[in-house]
Amino acid sequence: MTTSPTLYPNAGKTIRLGRVINPRDCRAAVVAFDHGVHIGTIPGNVNPGQMLEDLTEAGADAFLVGPGVARTYARIFTGRGAPGLILRLDWTDRWRNPDMLGYPEGRGRLIASVEDAARLGADAVLVYMFIGYEDPDAEAQQVESVARVAQDCEAYGMGCIIEPMPRGLRVGDNPYNAEYIALGARMACELGADVLKTDYSGSADTFRTVVESSFRPILIAGGPKTATNREALEMVRGALDAGAWGMFIGRNVFQAPNPPLMMRVLRSLIHDDVSVDDALRTLGE
Numbered sequence: 001m002t003t004s005p006t007l008y009p010n011a012g013k014t015i016r017l018g019r020v021i022n023p024r025d026c027r028a029a030v031v032a033f034d035h036g037v038h039i040g041t042i043p044g045n046v047n048p049g050q051m052l053e054d055l056t057e058a059g060a061d062a063f064l065v066g067p068g069v070a071r072t073y074a075r076i077f078t079g080r081g082a083p084g085l086i087l088r089l090d091w092t093d094r095w096r097n098p099d100m101l102g103y104p105e106g107r108g109r110l111i112a113s114v115e116d117a118a119r120l121g122a123d124a125v126l127v128y129m130f131i132g133y134e135d136p137d138a139e140a141q142q143v144e145s146v147a148r149v150a151q152d153c154e155a156y157g158m159g160c161i162i163e164p165m166p167r168g169l170r171v172g173d174n175p176y177n178a179e180y181i182a183l184g185a186r187m188a189c190e191l192g193a194d195v196l197k198t199d200y201s202g203s204a205d206t207f208r209t210v211v212e213s214s215f216r217p218i219l220i221a222g223g224p225k226t227a228t229n230r231e232a233l234e235m236v237r238g239a240l241d242a243g244a245w246g247m248f249i250g251r252n253v254f255q256a257p258n259p260p261l262m263m264r265v266l267r268s269l270i271h272d273d274v275s276v277d278d279a280l281r282t283l284g285e
Helices: 011-017 035-039 050-057 067-072 114-120 138-154 178-191 204-213 229-243 259-271 278-280
Strands: 028-033 062-065 084-088 090-092 108-110 124-131 160-167 195-198 218-221 246-249
Touching: 011 035, 011 160, 028 138, 028 259, 035 090, 035 178, 050 062, 050 067, 050 259, 062 138, 067 084, 084 114, 090 124, 108 124, 108 138, 114 124, 114 138, 114 195, 124 138, 124 178, 138 160, 138 178, 160 178, 178 195, 178 204, 204 229, 229 246, 229 278, 259 278
Parallel strands: 028 062, 028 246, 062 084, 084 124, 124 160, 160 195, 195 218, 218 246
Antiparallel strands: 090 108
16 A cells, blocks of 8 residues: 555645644544444444534544534534544445434435535545445446546545445355455556545455555544453454554444543554553553
8 A cells, every 4th residue: 555645646635634644654544433323223323413522532543424413513623733624425224223214235325425525525425335235337327426536536635435335135244255345456456546534344354355456545444342342442453453553443433431532542552553452451451
């Protein structure tokens, strides 16, 4: 990986993405806080403003949020030293449990535009790109939608973050297959992503396949809450060792027993390259 956020030919992208990815070390500790868009209220997002304030003080570089949170809590993203704002532009019913009106494969739609994001003061936008649908036209329609977002980002000088995920029914029981993740990652790069948010494949060795397939920076998704803090920290450490630039982690931060402390620990892992064992000692483990 040789691409730097300071090398984008579009000055708007360079300025905006420099508020998400630190141009000094090419690393980013981003908190995904858009879960309410897709699955409603869950532990940790009941009081959005307070959680955003607490994690900002703990050193979050940026937050991924939905349009409503961006509008309501604009003060969090205002002023010198404020965290970057990444706006979720799409919605999906994929993540809801069956007993909460969920669907086995699900579908999604855009809920905001790049123009909306610019109006809200966003530094970047983010959209899903699911692959592996049983209906090939569903996948093709999503690729078309993502490509249009990427084109609009060029026009507005907006950072474009694409989240490719193998999640259709054809994927089967292993969505963390490194070859599937790498397929989506390369497609997202080709469609115009400036940054990727991807699944972690489970080990540094397999994740290198994903990094080598990409020509844009990768920040890993956190996925579901892990059983232990060590598991979450080793996931981030392994991704960094494989060449990722940081994280897009949500539940493993805001659902931790002490979210600000977990945020500080993950930030030190990403920006200071502390070891997993040292990070666990800071957590008191």
